Amino acid sequence: MQRFVMWWISICLFVYMGASTAYAHANLLDSTPKNNEVLQTSPKEITLKFSEPLDLELVDLHLYDWQAHTIPLPRPQLTPGDASQMYVNIPSLNDGRYTAVWNVVSEDGHPVSGSITFSVGKVTTGNSGISFSPYESLFQTVLFILRYFIEGILMLGTGLFWISWLAKRRGFPSLSQITGRWHTIGIALFAGLITEWIAYFATLPDHAFINAMRAGEWKLIWQPPFSRMIIIQLLLALLLALPNMVEGWYLLCWTLLACTLAIGGHVWGIEPVWLALAVRTIHLLSISLWLGGLTYLLLSLQGGRLITETIDLAAFRPFFVRIALVASTMVALTGIVMVFLQTGWRSLVQNGSTWGSLLFLKIALFVLMLILALRQTLRWRKTGQTISGRLLLWEWAIGVMVILAGVLMSQIDYPLPLKHYAKMLQAENGQAYVEISNLYVGKQKMTIHLQTADGKEPQKVTVEMNVPAHNIEFDPSPAQKIGSAEYQADLPFTMAGTWEFSIDAEFREGTHVRWSDKVFIPGGE
Known part of the structure; x- marks a missing residue:
């Protein structure tokens, strides 16, 4: 029994050490300014782009200078039309090094935090000296x-x-x-x-x-x-x-x-x-x-x-x-x-x-x-x-x-599945074989092979993207012709979730053929 008690204490210690694991689910994809960037002039705002949509009530950002002094900021806002991006207007900054500390909550409810560092005019030597609350x-x-x-x-x-x-x-x-x-x-x-x-x-x-x-x-x-x-x-x-x-x-x-x-x-x-x-x-x-x-x-x-x-x-x-x-x-x-x-x-x-x-x-x-x-x-x-x-x-x-x-x-990132999209979409006047090589957050490419009923090729092909769960619509992406009846378009997968897309083929006589489907972009690492 004494051995078991000691073994159980070891488990508890392991639990305590594992508790420091970061709750990282909504990942920071991009920022303006970028991490460790040196700017010639003071930026007007700080923008952070995440892999998941955010909730306005559950986002926060603090800005510190190189002496760990807090710089007052207004409440962060979400970019209109893109719930995965937050921004905050900042006052004019003096030359020196600054640290922006962000806190958000991922879609499954776990708190996530991190920081970026940038400099204005010059890089101030030494650490910022920021001391976070132990609580x-x-x-x-x-x-x-x-x-x-x-x-x-x-x-x-x-x-x-x-x-x-x-x-x-x-x-x-x-x-x-x-x-x-x-x-x-x-x-x-x-x-x-x-x-x-x-x-x-x-x-x-x-x-x-x-x-x-x-x-x-x-x-x-x-x-x-x-x-x-x-x-x-x-x-x-x-x-x-x-x-x-x-x-x-x-x-x-x-x-x-x-x-x-x-x-x-x-x-x-x-x-x-x-x-x-x-x-x-x-x-x-x-x-x-x-x-x-x-x-x-x-x-x-x-x-x-x-x-x-x-x-x-x-x-x-x-x-x-x-x-x-x-x-x-x-x-x-x-x-x-x-x-x-x-x-x-x-x-x-x-x-x-x-x-x-x-x-x-x-x-x-x-x-x-x-x-x-x-x-x-x-x-x-x-x-x-x-x-x-x-x-x-x-x-x-x-x-x-x-x-x-x-x-x-359940509380840390997991590797995204290596999945691709390949499907034959049917319409009344033709079919389109569509491929997306990678289904994860970021800029991806869609390849479209068209087969129309009369064999004609369209003069213009565009791809429309939207995220219905968050009422987000993107401007149509023009598809470039890369071969006979073959087109390619850039896709802005800016967040995880279910995306709807529509392919519109416009012909010279003014007729249109459309194909639509959904793809799921997983969250995670």
């Missing part, structure tokens, strides 16, 4: 630790409740026999969620939550997906805290609590969202069931201190092994699908990212759990009534580390 990193650390432990409790609790319910139906000890009355945990869980919610809003830019509440902008409470997740969990925790309800009531509450974890991560940057949500939900419930079974077995092995009857391990073995086999299989299958939907295995190999390293660590831990489970099962089958408590404890602890790796992965 920002403190709240981020508190938020990370709370999120890890709360998600762990939700997954373990859900799995344990399901396993004990199934075990009771087969004559094995019930949950109340090995743990007591679990509805009281709902009260403690509610308190932990309230603390997590407060820590989350404390990490938002420039007291955005307090300012929004003063201005009557109550939509901010429900707007970020992470906040939405916590609100739903708070309601479910209250329902879980109700005493003397039927067993199915608590079973449903725990299941829904585990399912809510699917909406608090990267899922909103994956297409299609419904499939990403479904796969994540099954993945979370499968991990919960596996770890819940291990927890049930650990608690049952405590003997007379916690339960009044002894489990017949020979009879319990086939029941537990079947559940563990199904759960571990579903964890593996849904994990493969999640990676395919989110980033793709090819991009993981080509991009050495922290997210990818954590994924491979998670896979290694999963394989190690399988090895320990196989060894335990063979020993169990051989002896009938004997099971190694040490092996079981290690398997359970490794499962907890899998949860930790998952929490870390």
Whole structure:
């Protein structure tokens, strides 16, 4: 037990060190002035371009000179027609070095911050000496630790409740026999969620939550997906805290609590969202069931201190092994699908990212759990009534580390999938074969091969782009002729999300043929 306590402390230290990981989801693509640029005259404004659309209530920018003095600025604004770009007018600056510190919130609700440095006239030597408040990193650390432990409790609790319910139906000890009355945990869980919610809003830019509440902008409470997740969990925790309800009531509450974890991560940057949500939900419930079974077995092995009857391990073995086999299989299958939907295995190999390293660590831990489970099962089958408590404890602890790796992965950038677009679009008077080599944020090229019904070539081809979710429309991009009935146009993919495009072919007699479709530009690294 002493070794286990020391091992658990090591996990907690690892959690604390991992909490300093930047919550970088909405990435800075470009800025004016550019980072480390030396300007001859003072700029009139600072412009920052991001990979995702921003919310005006959740953006902030501070400007410091080379002596760490704050330069007063008005509130940042979003560029009309482009919600992924923010700007702020600045006063005339003296010659010297300046640092602009920005804070935004990514589309999935995670706070993101960074800075750019530029100089006017000359570069002032030395560091700017800017000293940031320690409370920002403190709240981020508190938020990370709370999120890890709360998600762990939700997954373990859900799995344990399901396993004990199934075990009771087969004559094995019930949950109340090995743990007591679990509805009281709902009260403690509610308190932990309230603390997590407060820590989350404390990490938002420039007291955005307090300012929004003063201005009557109550939509901010429900707007970020992470906040939405916590609100739903708070309601479910209250329902879980109700005493003397039927067993199915608590079973449903725990299941829904585990399912809510699917909406608090990267899922909103994956297409299609419904499939990403479904796969994540099954993945979370499968991990919960596996770890819940291990927890049930650990608690049952405590003997007379916690339960009044002894489990017949020979009879319990086939029941537990079947559940563990199904759960571990579903964890593996849904994990493969999640990676395919989110980033793709090819991009993981080509991009050495922290997210990818954590994924491979998670896979290694999963394989190690399988090895320990196989060894335990063979020993169990051989002896009938004997099971190694040490092996079981290690398997359970490794499962907890899998949860930790998952929490870390949900809060950092992931490599974008290496995808391209190639599709034959049909119209009444012809067809167009359209290719876009890279589907990610930035300037891309569209190649168009036209095949009209009468074989004529258009005198003009243009491509119209818009982002309907944000009511953003761009000026038509002219397509240049590069071959026989072949054209190429530059595309301004300025942010992640679903884009609509229309190809318009204009002929000499004044007729037009149009082809339209949608493409999804993923967010991330």
